[in-house]
Amino acid sequence: MSTKEQNTLTQDTVYDLLSNGRRRFVISRLRRAEGPVSVNDLSEAVAAWENDVPESELTDKQIKRVYVSLYQIHIPKLDEAGLVDYDKDSGLVELTPAVSELDSYLPEQESDEDRPRRWLLLYTAIAFVSLSLYGGVLLFPDTFGWISVTALNIALFSVIVITTATHYLLEQWR
Structure with a gap:
């Protein structure tokens, strides 16, 4: 049975999901979004955050490196856990109500600013x-x-x- 089919996440699953900074950043970014966000936009935001530069100064290589890991690893893992809905056809990602299960594990959210x-x-x-x-x-x-x-x-x-x-x-x- 996949984690997505369960109603609650185990503590080990939550720790595994939150052990990666990119996944934490994606969750934080999606919480601030007013709707679905494309994997491309998430890739640019993560790359800018990791490289500490504005999105306008990113290189294609920096964005692609992040895109590949989000597309192949991080977003599917969050989707499997039931925390996001990921539509591969449109490339859009959005949070599900299940993300509220993470609240007790995450510090109060602070904005990038x-x-x-x-x-x-x-x-x-x-x-x-x-x-x-x-x-x-x-x-x-x-x-x-x-x-x-x-x-x-x-x-x-x-x-x-x-x-x-x-x-x-x-x-x-x-």
């Missing part, structure tokens, strides 16, 4: 705190006499390096 905005806020906060500390050390030497400019340079440089490395690694992991 929210992630960069959060990092921008963090970098802005670091810049503001840095400028405030430098201003304090230079304008109020009696109050901030306990910290040297060299120590401040090292501390702030370390914060920036750690934050940037964390940002990079998290983006690569996603």
Whole structure:
């Protein structure tokens, strides 16, 4: 009996389905869509996400690499599990109500636009705190006499390096 014939997904099936970033992205993209989405459009969206470039800057090779894996592996797997309806003739994919079974396994959905905005806020906060500390050390030497400019340079440089490395690694992991 296929997973599609069952009413509920097993935990192992859910973990297997969600173990791949492309499948998670496809589910997220389809949740935001107002109707069926073509495999071509999904391929471009996934390729842009993976390569961290706008869809207009993608190469045919980048899109084709993603298209093949979506067409041959990921979308059929989601279809078999009953999470999407996939019409091979039209190339359209849409979510089924069964996708709600994944809600307890997925973190709250964030849009593509929210992630960069959060990092921008963090970098802005670091810049503001840095400028405030430098201003304090230079304008109020009696109050901030306990910290040297060299120590401040090292501390702030370390914060920036750690934050940037964390940002990079998290983006690569996603």
